[in-house]
Every structure is written in structure tokens, then in C-alpha cells.
Amino acid sequence: MMEPMEQHRHERVVIETARHRIEGTLTLARDGYRSRVSDVLNATERDFVSLTDVSVGLLDDPHSTALHPFLIVSRLQIVLAVPLDAGAGPSSPPPLTSV
Numbered sequence: 001m002m003e004p005m006e007q008h009r010h011e012r013v014v015i016e017t018a019r020h021r022i023e024g025t026l027t028l029a030r031d032g033y034r035s036r037v038s039d040v041l042n043a044t045e046r047d048f049v050s051l052t053d054v055s056v057g058l059l060d061d062p063h064s065t066a067l068h069p070f071l072i073v074s075r076l077q078i079v080l081a082v083p084l085d086a087g088a089g090p091s092s093p094p095p096l097t098s099v
Helices: 037-041
Strands: 008-016 020-029 048-058 061-074 080-083
Touching: 008 048, 020 037, 020 061, 037 080
Parallel strands: none
Antiparallel strands: 008 020, 008 080, 020 048, 048 061
């Protein structure tokens, strides 16, 4: 018997608020609507973003990290959000060219 295809996928993200750096796992749809981080952040019908396996630290004190199994973040407090791709390293900027 075939097992049903998983309807969700998990993506690690870094979210920053005015005071905190939050790293956690965001649950997304496998395909289609709400399958991207930006879809979840722009969903006006939701006021909060749910994360699991979370670490929270103060931006001005990188040694102050707390771990939580679950955390809800207000969308209105998010300053930036970055998906973490485990397979990709930091990209280098394109070379400067003169016009």
C-alpha cells in the first residue's frame, strides 16, 4: 500500500524583530498556496507566525540565547526574515562592472 504524500514541509528561518534574533522551523504547504516563507509572512488573515524548535536571542547580547519547543511571533513585529538553506553557503556579490 502506498503511503500518502506529506502535505507539509519544514523550513528553517531566521526572523529578526527590533530586539530579538529568532531561529526556528516554519511549517509550509508542500506545494501551491502558502508554500513559500513570503506567503506566510504576507498572509493578512493571520496575525502570528508559529515556529517550532526555536532559539531566541537578544540582538545586543548574542550570548543570551533561550531554547523553546514552540514560539508564536507577531507578524507586525517582524523586521526581516531569511530562509536558511542548509545546502547553500553565503553567496558572493556579483563582480562590479563599469557601464
